[in-house]
Amino acid sequence: MDHLLDKDLELKDIKEVNGKKFFISTIKMEIRHSWINQHKNVYVYETMVFDEKDDKVQYESSVYDKRYTTYDKAVKGHQYAINNIEDIVKMSKRYKTED
Numbered sequence: 001m002d003h004l005l006d007k008d009l010e011l012k013d014i015k016e017v018n019g020k021k022f023f024i025s026t027i028k029m030e031i032r033h034s035w036i037n038q039h040k041n042v043y044v045y046e047t048m049v050f051d052e053k054d055d056k057v058q059y060e061s062s063v064y065d066k067r068y069t070t071y072d073k074a075v076k077g078h079q080y081a082i083n084n085i086e087d088i089v090k091m092s093k094r095y096k097t098e099d
Contacts, residue, residue, distance in 0.1 A: 007071040009045055011078045015085045022085055023050045023057050026078035028071075045074030047081050049088060063092045 011026040026047040049064040050057050064081065068074040081088060 009071060009074055011075070013078075013082055015082060017086050017089045021052045022063065022089060023052070024048075024078065024081045024085070025050070026074050026081075028074075044069060045071065045077075047074065047077045049081055049085070064088045 007028070009026060009028045011024075013024045015022050015024060024047065026045060028043055028045050031042040031044060045068040047064070047066050047068075048062045050059055050061075051063055052058065066077055066081075068077050
């Protein structure tokens, strides 16, 4: 499979759970920490959910992340995160102790 031919993707949504904002992002990204020369130009799609603190998105620690090998799976995965954001937050290790 020639990953360079995969469709680009950048989906962004903001959802609220209990008055707190969560940022849902799905992108196409290159895997640059490959170990073998055959892994040059390898791309995956990734959905991540970030929260906000002091009016800043907390990019360094995600609430949720999931990778996909195809564009279609990534679009479905992004929609899953939107539709299930309350459960994602509830199941997140970071928020389990804040209840």
